[in-house]
Amino acid sequence: MNTPDRRETGSRLPLRADARDNRERILNVAETVFGKGGESASTEEVARLANVGIATVFRHFPTKAALLEAVLVRRFGRLREQAETLLHATDPGTAFFGLFSHLVADAASKIAIAEALHEAGGDSDGDAVQASNALRRAVGALLRHAQDAGAVRDDVELPEVYALLIATSRAAAHAHLDKDVRARMLAIVFDGLAPLPDHRQAST
Secondary structure: OOOOOHHHHOOOOOOOHHHHHHHHHHHHHHHHHHHHHHHHOOHHHHHHHHOOOHHHHHHHOOOHHHHHHHHHHHHHHHHHHHHHHHOOOOOHHHHHHHHHHHHHHOHHHHHHHHHHHHHOOOOOOOHHHHHHHHHHHHHHHHHHHHHHOOOOOOOOOHHHHHHHHHHHHHHHHHOOOOHHHHHHHHHHHHHHHOOOOHHHHHHO
16 A cells, blocks of 8 residues: 655645755845845745755745745744843843834845735735734733833833834835934934823823
8 A cells, every 4th residue: 555645634844954044045045145136036036045946945945935934934923032032031021122223223134025925926814823822912912011120111012012013114124224323213212112200190
């Protein structure tokens, strides 16, 4: 009796070491290429810079959208892991504002990749969206820790804070703000998130 191919039963065979290396290299190159070139970048360029054939790229990622989604999932996963690690920080305020700053600084290439995914017909409810939502939840947990520590005003909630994060990220990315302008912009945002002075609280 023939042994059924695992691929026919829905499970995946583990990748060989060289295949794993190729996949990782493709993802690393694709993150750089699409992070810089956005929707105008190509899988052919990824293959060339990763030193693999285009057939190898499509063997791992059948479509351009699949490649871009995998890149974003990995990117969001790294950021989520960073946020979750910061939940154990001794200074929750510094942890929250530090991550906020990092996400804004990281935004330009991430937005370029996301826009390329949208242009390539990516799934609006796919794995990248789920990974983004997981990052949002991790940021929410950091926000609550910072509020409990008295580092962030307690009358704000995640929806408006995340809206600020998205807005400042897009401003920094699309307006090509230099580091000094970005830092001053964030200082204004962070001042608005700071705990209200006692005299202001008393007057409200």
